[in-house]
Amino acid sequence: xxxxxxxxxxxxxxELDAKIAEYDRAIAQAARDDERSKRxxxxxxxxxxxxxxxxxxxxGGHDFDNGRQVAAWIGLVPGQYSSGGxxxxxxxxxxxxxxxxxxxxxxARAVLNSIxxxxxxxxxxxxxxxxxxxxxxxxxxxxxxxxRLAWAVLKYGEDFKLELIKD
Numbered sequence: 001x002x003x004x005x006x007x008x009x010x011x012x013x014x015e016l017d018a019k020i021a022e023y024d025r026a027i028a029q030a031a032r033d034d035e036r037s038k039r040x041x042x043x044x045x046x047x048x049x050x051x052x053x054x055x056x057x058x059x060g061g062h063d064f065d066n067g068r069q070v071a072a073w074i075g076l077v078p079g080q081y082s083s084g085g086x087x088x089x090x091x092x093x094x095x096x097x098x099x100x101x102x103x104x105x106x107x108a109r110a111v112l113n114s115i116x117x118x119x120x121x122x123x124x125x126x127x128x129x130x131x132x133x134x135x136x137x138x139x140x141x142x143x144x145x146x147x148r149l150a151w152a153v154l155k156y157g158e159d160f161k162l163e164l165i166k167d
Contacts, residue, residue: 024049027048027049027052028048028049030048030052031047031048031049031051031052032048034055036051036055036060036153036154036157037051037052037055039153039154039157040054040055040150040153040154042153043146043149043150043153044107044111044122044142044146045104045107045108045110045111045142045143045146046104046107046146046150047107049103050100050103050104050107053099053100053103054100054150054154055154057097057100058070058073058150058151058154059154060154060155061150061151061152061154061155062155064151064155066148066151067147067148067149067151067152068148070147070148070150070151071144071147071148072093072095072096073095073096073097074095074096074097074100074101074104074147075092075093075094075095075096075097075098075101076092076101076104076140076143076144076147077092077093077144078092078093079092079093092140101143104143104144104146104147105139105140105143107143107146108139108140108141108142108143108146109139111126111142112126112130112135112138112139112142115127126138126142129141129142
């Protein structure tokens with residue numbers, strides 16, 4: 001009896017894996033067909049799933065005045081603590097959309113892990129940041145930068161040039 005249950009559960013998980021792969025293909029195709037998604041996917045660490053989630057969450061970015069507001073809404077900015085006129089920055093707030101934040105962080109980890117010896121401006125900045133502040137702070141900084149750049153790409157469209165990531 002237990003082997004029958006385990007066999008049924010394994011069969012069910014393989015069906016779920018097939019469905020997930022089918023949905024991933026559909027999301028990737030939809031992202032390839034959408035101009036805004038294509039522009040977002042030019043950013044380092046943003047793929048079809050993240051681009052689709054960004055579009056679904058912030059649309060054209062018109063609800064935000066600047067990229068920092070988007071990063072704060074996602075929860076990728078440090079909390080601020082003030083006492084006696086002295087401001088201190090703490091950990092990231094983790095407010096907002098957990099799913100979108102985790103996608104941006106995963107993309108940032110992929111970027112940081114793949115820079116190797118690349119010498120473009122973005123890679124040099126990320127490497128220096130990691131050496132100066134540590135791995136996880138660099139990951140969050142890259143994720144926050146991607147959120148800001150994504151807002152600019154959505155808000156300004158073709159007028160926005162991705163000069164920061166090109167050399």
